[in-house]
Amino acid sequence: TQLLEQSPQFLSIQEGENLTVYCNSSSVFSSLQWYRQEPGEGPVLLVTVVTGGEVKKLKRLTFQFGDARKDSSLHITAAQPGDTGLYLCAANTGNQFYFGTGTSLTVIP
């Protein structure tokens, strides 16, 4: 059983389109992180959200932490081919991090 479920698992869109990916859990977390992983490389941290309802923006990427701190979403505006990659959410429970199943995004030029 996965602690964090991400949807969709795969997403293929045209350049310029908008998209949203989701990270859901039945557990409450004090914070949640989003990472992006490009083929052949390790994940790289994009953002950490810590307050219920918090919204953070990173250029065309908008991250939101759910009010109940059980879920999070990542919205990309006007997607570009450079956004292609695997997006992972992660939650910390003490000393351990649990990662979601990932959303593989392909942006077609």
Place this chain on the structure above:
Amino acid sequence: NAGVTQTPKFRVLKTGQSMTLLCAQDMNHEYMYWYRQDPGMGLRLIHYSVGEGTTAKGEVPDGYNVSRLKKQNFLLGLESAAPSQTSVYFCASSYLGGQRETQYFGPGTRLLVL
């Protein structure tokens, strides 16, 4: 700074063989982690260390052992490899533990067990 490096980058083993994966970090981080990544499963924590000389089990520790004799190095051992251990292995480090810490990942080691 090289960040987090992993050796080797790719390895093929036969069932029953042993090997050690080496992770090194030059950021003076206290915490180090070993993950495996399988299709559709995300990253799963194998073992981690909160400082030199300490190790602890993660989510999927069976079949693996680790050692942290030096602060900058974290070794992952497979004593008797099995096909189920075919995966991509990532090492990561962070300055401390905790919910706001950034983990820095290495480039991964691709392991195929035949």
